[in-house]
Amino acid sequence: MMKRIIYETQEQKVVVVGPFEGARLAIAVALRDGTVLSSDKSMPADRFLRRWPVEGAVATWSESEDAFLQRIADSTVPSSAKRVAIVNASQIPADRSRRDSWTFDEIVGARVL
Amino acid sequence: MSIDQWSTTAGNNASGVTGVNWAEGQAPSTVNDSARAMMADVAAWYGQAKQNLALTSVAGTNTITATGAAQIASLAANQIFTIIPAATNTGATTLNVTPSGGAALGAKNVFANGAACAGGELKLGVPSILLYDGTQYNILAYPVATQADQEAGTSGAVAVTPAKQQFHPSAAKAWCHNDAGTTISAGYNISSVTDTSTGDHTFTFTTAFSSANYCTIATAKSAFGGSAASTLIAMVSADSGSSSAVQIYVLRVLDGAKADPSFWEMACFGDQ
Numbered sequence: 001m002m003k004r005i006i007y008e009t010q011e012q013k014v015v016v017v018g019p020f021e022g023a024r025l026a027i028a029v030a031l032r033d034g035t036v037l038s039s040d041k042s043m044p045a046d047r048f049l050r051r052w053p054v055e056g057a058v059a060t061w062s063e064s065e066d067a068f069l070q071r072i073a074d075s076t077v078p079s080s081a082k083r084v085a086i087v088n089a090s091q092i093p094a095d096r097s098r099r100d101s102w103t104f105d106e107i108v109g110a111r112v113l
Numbered sequence: 114m115s116i117d118q119w120s121t122t123a124g125n126n127a128s129g130v131t132g133v134n135w136a137e138g139q140a141p142s143t144v145n146d147s148a149r150a151m152m153a154d155v156a157a158w159y160g161q162a163k164q165n166l167a168l169t170s171v172a173g174t175n176t177i178t179a180t181g182a183a184q185i186a187s188l189a190a191n192q193i194f195t196i197i198p199a200a201t202n203t204g205a206t207t208l209n210v211t212p213s214g215g216a217a218l219g220a221k222n223v224f225a226n227g228a229a230c231a232g233g234e235l236k237l238g239v240p241s242i243l244l245y246d247g248t249q250y251n252i253l254a255y256p257v258a259t260q261a262d263q264e265a266g267t268s269g270a271v272a273v274t275p276a277k278q279q280f281h282p283s284a285a286k287a288w289c290h291n292d293a294g295t296t297i298s299a300g301y302n303i304s305s306v307t308d309t310s311t312g313d314h315t316f317t318f319t320t321a322f323s324s325a326n327y328c329t330i331a332t333a334k335s336a337f338g339g340s341a342a343s344t345l346i347a348m349v350s351a352d353s354g355s356s357s358a359v360q361i362y363v364l365r366v367l368d369g370a371k372a373d374p375s376f377w378e379m380a381c382f383g384d385q
Contacts, residue, residue: 018295
C-alpha cells in the first residue's frame with residue numbers, strides 16, 4: 001500500500017496526506033488481456049486509462065515511489081509545517097474515533113494519545 | 114483507357130476492344146500490337162488505382178475546386194476521393210473536380226452524416242475521404258475534435274476521441290472515492306487526499322483548473338443508521354478557493370460538528 005506523508009502544523013495537529021497511485025508517472029500500462037498502452041513520455045498512470053486502478057492492469061513506473069512521494073509532498077505540505085515524515089500506511093491509526101488527538105511521532109508516524 | 118471495354122466473358126474479348134485483337138486466326142502481326150495495347154491499359158488502370166483518386170490543387174473554403182486524375186472521365190456512384198482541404202469549411206459546401214487536362218465535372222454538394230455541411234466538417238490540412246454516391250459527396254472520415262472543440266461543445270462535425278472527451282464542459286474533470294482516512298480506492302485527476310482532521314479533507318488535483326471558478330459535488334456515505342445523529346452532509350469549505358485543490362467538510366446535521374463518513378465521494382466540473 002502506498003506510503004503516507006504526515007506533517008505537524010504550528011498548532012501541533014497531525015495532517016496525513018495520502019498520495020493516489022494514479023497520479024504516479026508511468027511509461028506504460030499493461031492490461032489483463034495483454035494489451036500494452038505505452039507513451040514516449042512519462043505521464044500519470046490514470047492518463048493511460050482515464051482512471052486508476054483498473055483490476056488486472058500493471059504499470060511500468062517511470063517515477064520511483066520515493067520521488068512520487070516527494071513530488072506530492074512538495075505540492076501539499078505547507079512551508080509552515082513544523083515536521084514532516086514519510087511513513088507506512090500501517091503506521092496511521094485505523095481507529096479514527098480520536099482522530100483530533102493524534103500526535104506527530106517521527107518513529108511510529110501518527111500516534112493516538 | 115479501354116479496360117472498361119473488356120468483358121468478363123472470355124469469348125467476347127476476341128475483338129471490339131480498342132487496339133486489341135485476339136480473334137481466332139488473327140494475323141501474326143497483330144499479336145504484339147494487342148499485347149502492347151493491353152499493357153497500356155493495365156498501366157493506365159494501375160496509375161488510376163495508385164493515385165486512389167487523390168484530389169490535388171485543392172482551393173476554396175465552401176466552394177471547393179480540386180484537380181483529379183486524368184482518367185476520371187466522369188463522376189460515378191461509389192467513387193472514392195481523398196482530399197486535403199485548403200481551408201476549414203464554414204457552411205454548406207460544394208466540390209467541383211476537374212480531371213487533369215480535362216473539363217470540370219460540375220459542383221456537387223458535400224454532405225456529412227447524411228446532411229449538408231454546416232461548417233467544420235472539413236479541416237484545413239486534415240485529410241478526409243469522400244464517397245460520391247451518384248448525387249453528392251459524403252464525408253466518410255470525420256476530423257477529430259480538439260480540446261478547443263470539446264470546450265466549445267458546439268460542433269456536430271467532429272468526432273470525439275477518448276483522449277479529448279474529458280474537455281467537454283459536461284464532463285467531470287476530477288472525481289474521487291476514498292475511505293474515512295486517506296486510502297483512495299478509485300479516482301481520476303486526483304494526486305492526493307489530505308486528512309486534516311475529523312471531517313476535513315482536501316483533494317489535490319493532478320491537473321489544476323484554469324481558475325477557482327469550478328463546481329464541486331460531494332457526498333458523505335455514513336456507516337450508521339438513518340438517525341438524525343448519523344445524518345451527514347458534505348460541503349465545500351468557505352476557505353477553499355484554490356484551482357489546484359478543494360477542501361471539503363463533512364458535518365453532522367444534528368449539531369453541525371465535523372464527523373468522519375465511511376466514504377468520501379466527490380466530483381468536480383469546470384474548465385482546465
